[in-house]
Amino acid sequence: MYYFTNNEQQTHQEVTSSEKYPVHLTFDDGPHLTLTPKVLDILNEEDIQATFFVLGEHFDGGKANVKTLPFYNILERAKKDGHTIGSHTYSHINHLDYSETDVHENILKPNSLLKEYLSPVLRLPYGGGAFTSDDPLVQAKNTMVMNIVKHAGFTHVLWDIDSRDWDKESHGNLFPSLLSNISKFKGGIILFHDAQEYTVNHLREWIKGIKGNGHVFKSIDYFIPLAANTLPSEAF
Numbered sequence: 001m002y003y004f005t006n007n008e009q010q011t012h013q014e015v016t017s018s019e020k021y022p023v024h025l026t027f028d029d030g031p032h033l034t035l036t037p038k039v040l041d042i043l044n045e046e047d048i049q050a051t052f053f054v055l056g057e058h059f060d061g062g063k064a065n066v067k068t069l070p071f072y073n074i075l076e077r078a079k080k081d082g083h084t085i086g087s088h089t090y091s092h093i094n095h096l097d098y099s100e101t102d103v104h105e106n107i108l109k110p111n112s113l114l115k116e117y118l119s120p121v122l123r124l125p126y127g128g129g130a131f132t133s134d135d136p137l138v139q140a141k142n143t144m145v146m147n148i149v150k151h152a153g154f155t156h157v158l159w160d161i162d163s164r165d166w167d168k169e170s171h172g173n174l175f176p177s178l179l180s181n182i183s184k185f186k187g188g189i190i191l192f193h194d195a196q197e198y199t200v201n202h203l204r205e206w207i208k209g210i211k212g213n214g215h216v217f218k219s220i221d222y223f224i225p226l227a228a229n230t231l232p233s234e235a236f
């Protein structure tokens with residue numbers, strides 16, 4: 001662990017408060033039938049290319065099913081608007097709690113449902129499997145999950161900055177905390193949830209605030225160059 005002396009910390013804060021950093025917005029758990037289109041409107045107005053890590057279970061019936069077609073229509077629009085679609089796996093489970101067979105199925109299943117849309121990027125729900133652990137048993141599970149992610153054709157994309165928009169108790173301080181984290185981490189990938197009404201209601205003012213502080217919105221390939229590729233055919 002690295003500690004700043006008081007003087008160093010002071011200098012650090014002075015420097016970071018005036019510096020401009022690159023950021024990329026990511027939205028997990030969608031699409032949501034009414035909220036995601038509002039997110040797309042805002043991103044369009046603000047000329048920002050984001051990434052949507054979608055859950056495969058929303059698309060279970062395919063395009064032929066009247067219940068799932070509207071979810072595809074949202075992806076269609078997101079793609080046309082220049083956004084990146086990544087996988088958030090099929091259902092929102094913590095893969096560390098499941099067997100290798102179940103993990104394999106949950107990670108592979110969205111690929112065929114979403115093959116026209118997915119870029120080769122995936123974010124595990126809760127990041128479950130993507131962290132490292134000192135506990136050898138947990139680390140063995142992490143390795144198992146991450147090997148399956150890799151063999152399924154994906155680069156795993158974690159976040160640098162968690163907005164904590166899912167946590168009502170964080171809402172009061174969300175934006176100041178977001179800005180201070182952008183400085184602290186010198187920009188990076190920001191985690192939001194497009195199925196959260198609070199996020200959708202405040203997104204425009206947060207974006208304007210981030211821009212107002214001089215930071216620059218980048219598309220995902222600025223941080224993850226591979227994201228510009230398509231999912232390899234062996235991934236199916």
Ligand SMILES: [Zn+2]
Pocket residue numbers: 028029088092125126
């Ligand atoms: Zn999630």
